[in-house]
Amino acid sequence: MAKNVAVIGSQWGDEGKGKIVDLLSEKADVIARAQGGNNAGHTVVVGEKKSILHLIPSGILHEGKVCIIGNGVVVDPKVILQEMDELKGQGVKIGPENLLISKRAHVILPYHILMDKLSERSRKKEKIGTTGRGIGPAYSCKASRTGIRMGDFLDKELFTIILKKNIERFNRTFSASFGDPGLEPLGIAEDFSEIAEQLRPFVKDTVGRIHELFDEGRKVLYEGAQGSFLDIDHGTYPYVTSSNSTIGGICTGLGVPPQRIDEVVGIVKAYTTRVGKGPFPAEQDNGVGESLRDKGGEYGATTGRPRRCGWLDMVMVKHAIKVNGITAMAFTKLDVLSGLDRIKVCVAYEYEGKKTMQFPARLKELEKCRPVYEEMDGWKEDVSSAKTIEDLPENARKYLDRIRELAGIDYAYISVGKRRSETIIVRDVFA
Numbered sequence: 001m002a003k004n005v006a007v008i009g010s011q012w013g014d015e016g017k018g019k020i021v022d023l024l025s026e027k028a029d030v031i032a033r034a035q036g037g038n039n040a041g042h043t044v045v046v047g048e049k050k051s052i053l054h055l056i057p058s059g060i061l062h063e064g065k066v067c068i069i070g071n072g073v074v075v076d077p078k079v080i081l082q083e084m085d086e087l088k089g090q091g092v093k094i095g096p097e098n099l100l101i102s103k104r105a106h107v108i109l110p111y112h113i114l115m116d117k118l119s120e121r122s123r124k125k126e127k128i129g130t131t132g133r134g135i136g137p138a139y140s141c142k143a144s145r146t147g148i149r150m151g152d153f154l155d156k157e158l159f160t161i162i163l164k165k166n167i168e169r170f171n172r173t174f175s176a177s178f179g180d181p182g183l184e185p186l187g188i189a190e191d192f193s194e195i196a197e198q199l200r201p202f203v204k205d206t207v208g209r210i211h212e213l214f215d216e217g218r219k220v221l222y223e224g225a226q227g228s229f230l231d232i233d234h235g236t237y238p239y240v241t242s243s244n245s246t247i248g249g250i251c252t253g254l255g256v257p258p259q260r261i262d263e264v265v266g267i268v269k270a271y272t273t274r275v276g277k278g279p280f281p282a283e284q285d286n287g288v289g290e291s292l293r294d295k296g297g298e299y300g301a302t303t304g305r306p307r308r309c310g311w312l313d314m315v316m317v318k319h320a321i322k323v324n325g326i327t328a329m330a331f332t333k334l335d336v337l338s339g340l341d342r343i344k345v346c347v348a349y350e351y352e353g354k355k356t357m358q359f360p361a362r363l364k365e366l367e368k369c370r371p372v373y374e375e376m377d378g379w380k381e382d383v384s385s386a387k388t389i390e391d392l393p394e395n396a397r398k399y400l401d402r403i404r405e406l407a408g409i410d411y412a413y414i415s416v417g418k419r420r421s422e423t424i425i426v427r428d429v430f431a
């Protein structure tokens, strides 16, 4: 039986999902996104060429694959067209045969983006640090049943009626809460009906299609966006995104049952990063963090913001393994640790004088958690040409052994550089 594999971020996003998805895409027939929107930035480096995917599954770079944007994704129609154009400009083939957008996916419209920006600005000290792409407001409309779905977006008459109502409602809030003049519905309706025509060929019932593909024995790769700790339920609420970026989001966001997920690959970066605000126990707001940021190129793929950096936090990773049922790790950016004299790993938290391995539910508790570190000797060698674990320096192997022991699960992949070829394949998850 064909295997279906999910790729899930086990930290706060930017773990290197794009690189691993690109690598796994070679073996898959279908690559599907289930949640998030263009808040995601997935980097794929092929040779000297770098592509950053925001909405379109990273598998699009491989010819002959079917890419699906599921019902759980929020789609900004302008952004997706722009992304399609950019990719076509790079020679990537995109057409309705290899890119499908769900009729049930909600649309991000200008009032969502304006609301995102105005509410962030008004938050002053308590800013979430969103990407400003309208993600939260679009999911809020979905939950409050005032959203517009792709299928209805294509129905000009219906779209214009709902859009007008929504803009009038949003404008009242813009004016009353933020003193902003708001938006003019007519221009937007015209502007978007042209865009809708360009997108029409791509909009399908993706639930029906993915099940047909299963029946044909196709292998599906689910491309997670964000990370487990940005999940609206399981993340560090309220400093989270507005979708379920943990495993359940795959099922609801694509209309697939759990039996169609055979492997869950957890992407674990060799250290921790976070863009945006919120507590971060193992953060190194010092020279160590700066050197990780410099060596790891830790700047947001979507907003260009410097990422906050810290040591690997195994309390978080263990929690992510539990919540998602991660079956194997794809450990990334090991090469970035080369050259450090000593490497720290957070193995527990100290909370009110007691050691704990539990990731707390409340932010107030997390703020009080102090990381308990284990220290290991580092290595000086460049590891980016390693093809097997045996090729790695002894201290790197010891480090990996300790992480595996703490995680309680094995590696499938160890990434030692940003290119496809710079990967140690421990186990091919599609085999």
Ligand code: GDP
Pocket: 009, 013, 014, 015, 016, 017, 018, 019, 040, 041, 042, 043, 044, 045, 296, 297, 300, 301, 332, 333, 334, 335, 336, 415, 416, 417, 418
């Ligand atoms: P994603 O959002 O999880 O797909 O990750 P991003 O693309 O936002 O950020 C990961 C960054 O690390 C990108 O610039 C990748 O090119 C890069 N990257 C991925 N894996 C490795 C690795 O093993 N080593 C190094 N040095 N860079 C990597």
Ligand code: IMO
Pocket: 009, 012, 013, 014, 015, 039, 040, 041, 042, 128, 129, 130, 131, 132, 133, 134, 135, 136, 224, 225, 226, 227, 230, 239, 240, 241, 242, 275, 276, 277, 301
């Ligand atoms: P990928 O898929 C890292 C963060 C934002 C902010 C919070 C809420 O590339 O890993 P939002 O715009 O979603 O309402 O912002 O979530 N965030 C990400 N951080 N990687 C991402 O995606 C992210 N998507 C959202 O920085 O803190």
Ligand code: MG
Pocket: 013, 014, 015, 040, 041, 042, 043, 301, 302
């Ligand atoms: Mg990213």
